[in-house]
Amino acid sequence: MAKIHTPIPSLKLNDGNSIPMLAYGTGTAWFKKGDESTIDKDLVSSIKTAIDLGYYHLDGAEVYKTEPELGLAIKESKIERSKLYVVTKVMGNWADPEAALKTSLKKLQTDYVDLYLIHAPYFAEGDPQKLQTAWAALERLKEAGLAKSIGVSNYAIKDLEATLQTAKIVPAINQIEFHPYLQHAPLLAFHKKHGIATSAYGPLTAVTKAAGGPLDDFYATLSKKYAVSSGEIALRWCIDQDIVAITTSSKEQRLSDYLRAATFKLTPVEVKKINETGETHHFRGFWQNKFAADDKS
Numbered sequence: 001m002a003k004i005h006t007p008i009p010s011l012k013l014n015d016g017n018s019i020p021m022l023a024y025g026t027g028t029a030w031f032k033k034g035d036e037s038t039i040d041k042d043l044v045s046s047i048k049t050a051i052d053l054g055y056y057h058l059d060g061a062e063v064y065k066t067e068p069e070l071g072l073a074i075k076e077s078k079i080e081r082s083k084l085y086v087v088t089k090v091m092g093n094w095a096d097p098e099a100a101l102k103t104s105l106k107k108l109q110t111d112y113v114d115l116y117l118i119h120a121p122y123f124a125e126g127d128p129q130k131l132q133t134a135w136a137a138l139e140r141l142k143e144a145g146l147a148k149s150i151g152v153s154n155y156a157i158k159d160l161e162a163t164l165q166t167a168k169i170v171p172a173i174n175q176i177e178f179h180p181y182l183q184h185a186p187l188l189a190f191h192k193k194h195g196i197a198t199s200a201y202g203p204l205t206a207v208t209k210a211a212g213g214p215l216d217d218f219y220a221t222l223s224k225k226y227a228v229s230s231g232e233i234a235l236r237w238c239i240d241q242d243i244v245a246i247t248t249s250s251k252e253q254r255l256s257d258y259l260r261a262a263t264f265k266l267t268p269v270e271v272k273k274i275n276e277t278g279e280t281h282h283f284r285g286f287w288q289n290k291f292a293a294d295d296k297s
């Protein structure tokens, strides 16, 4: 019998496609994974559990080395491909995104991805032409139907400006580290102006890695009010700002609980209070060495 899932809200992208606003990420598993040629059966099982629970937006990347597990889990889940939203990213093979995507598709055992991202702008070492050339290659991949949508990740305003100078297609999304202690207000305003959606990795940071910060008490108050955990408040805070939240866990109970983020809404006053309290503290969990100068943009 088909399972009844918590409906996850979706967001319309600038190319007309829709993206589910709560995602399961496979990047965190990279830290445990060694050789790509061996299959991490626990990870396959964990991805299948996530799909079974209703996480149909699955976030991967070539450098995570977890595409084979993602491909196997998708195949074994027996869910129609068109119902899933599969994302991967190019980084190692930035010089030839077409070859990179074709390799990823083989590992993912699929003919197309729903979203293909340039994982980070650092390959270009500040050269706008390199960013523009890479983006033109992604545009061709969208035109060829190998990627339904195309976007970027970890781009600062200057990287987006360089890309937009020659872009025929505006990036659909920028996937960035985003949580109350890293809100990138100017970057988000830039996204809004150009119709670029935002997706958040590290959305639980304020209640996990950066717990003990100024939001602890307010999260506790809101958890009580909505009868959910602080994690669900953190995820909902993204969704209520039209930001896609990419989380993960190998624990089924946590994944199941986090779906409650789709079942309530914070008031605008509560969202604002989290924003204002979060602004008083700074924390970056990823790419610290690359981003120091960009955190103000």
Ligand SMILES: NC(=O)C1=CN([C@@H]2O[C@H](COP(=O)(O)OP(=O)(O)OC[C@H]3O[C@@H](n4cnc5c(N)ncnc54)[C@H](O)[C@@H]3O)[C@@H](O)[C@H]2O)C=CC1
Residues within 6 Å of the ligand: 024, 025, 026, 027, 028, 029, 059, 060, 119, 153, 154, 175, 176, 200, 201, 202, 203, 204, 205, 207, 208, 231, 246, 247, 248, 249, 250, 254, 286
């Ligand atoms: N584009 C990029 O550069 C990046 C993308 N990502 C993507 O985003 C995904 C999610 O990123 P995360 O930072 O892991 O997201 P997150 O902030 O949602 O944290 C999830 C992590 O916290 C742990 N966790 C969950 N609930 C917890 C709790 N209640 N107490 C303590 N620990 C708890 C989980 O086991 C997992 O390791 C990755 O798997 C990857 O797909 C992640 C980092 C960089």
Ligand SMILES: O=CCc1c[nH]c2ccccc12
Residues within 6 Å of the ligand: 027, 028, 030, 031, 061, 063, 064, 286
């Ligand atoms: O995507 C960001 C974090 C991450 C996880 N695994 C790797 C491997 C190489 C670069 C970045 C990452």
